[in-house]
Amino acid sequence: MMFHRCVRKIGLGKIIVLLVIAIIALQILHFYSLTYMNSKESDPGEKRQHERVPTKLSSSSRKIIQRLQHSHLMDSSGSYYLIRNLLSPESDISRSDQVNDHSSVTLVTQCSANHLDDLVDLTERWDAAISISVFTYDSDFPFAIKAILYSYKCFNKIRSKVYLNMIYPIGRPPSISDIEQISLDEINCEVPFKNLRTTNKDNYDVSGIEYPHNILRNFAIKGGNTPYVFVVDIDMIPSSNLLQEFQAFIKRRKQSLDMRSSNDHKVAFVVPSYEVRESIKIPETKEILLTEIKSGNVRPFYAEACERCQKQTVYSEWEKLVDVKFLDVGYSVDWKDPWEPFFITDRELPLYDERFKQYGFNRISQVCEMHIAGYRFDVLNNAFLVHKGFKFAGKFHKGKEEELNKNRILFRSFKEELKSRYPDSTRRCY
Numbered sequence: 001m002m003f004h005r006c007v008r009k010i011g012l013g014k015i016i017v018l019l020v021i022a023i024i025a026l027q028i029l030h031f032y033s034l035t036y037m038n039s040k041e042s043d044p045g046e047k048r049q050h051e052r053v054p055t056k057l058s059s060s061s062r063k064i065i066q067r068l069q070h071s072h073l074m075d076s077s078g079s080y081y082l083i084r085n086l087l088s089p090e091s092d093i094s095r096s097d098q099v100n101d102h103s104s105v106t107l108v109t110q111c112s113a114n115h116l117d118d119l120v121d122l123t124e125r126w127d128a129a130i131s132i133s134v135f136t137y138d139s140d141f142p143f144a145i146k147a148i149l150y151s152y153k154c155f156n157k158i159r160s161k162v163y164l165n166m167i168y169p170i171g172r173p174p175s176i177s178d179i180e181q182i183s184l185d186e187i188n189c190e191v192p193f194k195n196l197r198t199t200n201k202d203n204y205d206v207s208g209i210e211y212p213h214n215i216l217r218n219f220a221i222k223g224g225n226t227p228y229v230f231v232v233d234i235d236m237i238p239s240s241n242l243l244q245e246f247q248a249f250i251k252r253r254k255q256s257l258d259m260r261s262s263n264d265h266k267v268a269f270v271v272p273s274y275e276v277r278e279s280i281k282i283p284e285t286k287e288i289l290l291t292e293i294k295s296g297n298v299r300p301f302y303a304e305a306c307e308r309c310q311k312q313t314v315y316s317e318w319e320k321l322v323d324v325k326f327l328d329v330g331y332s333v334d335w336k337d338p339w340e341p342f343f344i345t346d347r348e349l350p351l352y353d354e355r356f357k358q359y360g361f362n363r364i365s366q367v368c369e370m371h372i373a374g375y376r377f378d379v380l381n382n383a384f385l386v387h388k389g390f391k392f393a394g395k396f397h398k399g400k401e402e403e404l405n406k407n408r409i410l411f412r413s414f415k416e417e418l419k420s421r422y423p424d425s426t427r428r429c430y
Helices: 002-010 012-042 059-070 093-100 118-125 138-154 156-161 176-180 213-222 242-254 286-294 315-319 364-372 400-421
Strands: 072-074 080-087 105-112 130-135 162-169 228-231 236-238 267-270 273-276 298-300 329-333 343-346 376-380 385-388
Touching: 059 080, 059 138, 059 176, 080 138, 080 213, 105 118, 105 213, 105 242, 118 130, 118 156, 118 236, 130 213, 138 156, 138 162, 138 176, 156 162, 162 213, 213 228, 273 286, 286 298, 315 329, 364 400
Parallel strands: 105 130, 105 228, 130 162, 267 376, 273 385
Antiparallel strands: 072 080, 080 162, 228 343, 236 385, 267 343, 273 298, 329 376
């Protein structure tokens, strides 16, 4: 009754006008509220605790921030966060071609950020996709992200070939502020990589953190889409034109009767590994390598640190294979403990056991499983790997022996597990 009296007294027309004015006023107030909020978000002095992305970042920096904030996977133990393709090549066209090429190979490697500069030499020798996992943690992250951005901004071959993944402990994540401060624009390519370093600690020498080689390797392997993978250490360089020669070799094999064998995919093509004095240029061809061996500048990998770990390669036999100029199988060898060769094989290989961390048995356990699973080890005649610098027995970190003993016990258990995993295999790891 009261409402009707008010309507008669004021008039219906006036009420409609007042409502229209009120709606317009509310819209104006809403507009200014949004403008104020946007200005606060773009204010560099204002901080948010979650997902602020600075407006003046390049697309690469934006992508990194978004992936660090939203793209986490977790390893099987629940101890590490994994981020796939934190950065990837500017174009995936070349990768599509490689997927369709049944002879193409992805080079797989892993490292901590202080070894990322080795990626430069690797991309000079490997003209195809490289999948790398980089390990970091809270206090190392500012340097790690700077090293990653430096590598991508300053080296075209890294920018065009490398798929970079990141892994860090769940208990030691990068801080929100460190993630929000990522900027490609601040990278100066005139500054040498060594000047970026904030720590000289080795992979194994970080208190409270175990270096997870095999988690890193597996994640990088899974990031490759090519039929073959070549797992190497970051500081090892392949012989010149190895990729092209291997592809031609595989195409010849596919045309031969050998490829009709159902087990032919279970082959590891062993690439003999050497180490070279840091004072000389990395050999490009087998001819140059053999000359440097005679000069004492090159020797078999781990010649001093663990000679029997590579003895099964039979280096003396390989060095005699000089008559055949194209890449081919030189000879086959049986696997024996503790041989841990480097090799190219199909991407369906048994993955690395992720329980092995720090020093010892992280590679040999995987090769041991390949042996039990029925793989054959064929040594390639003209291909080789070179480690930069000689390895010396007394130059390892102080916790090496303790870690070695711990992983030795794990390796014994691992070998027993393989008997159950491959009940029909007559092979053993000794």
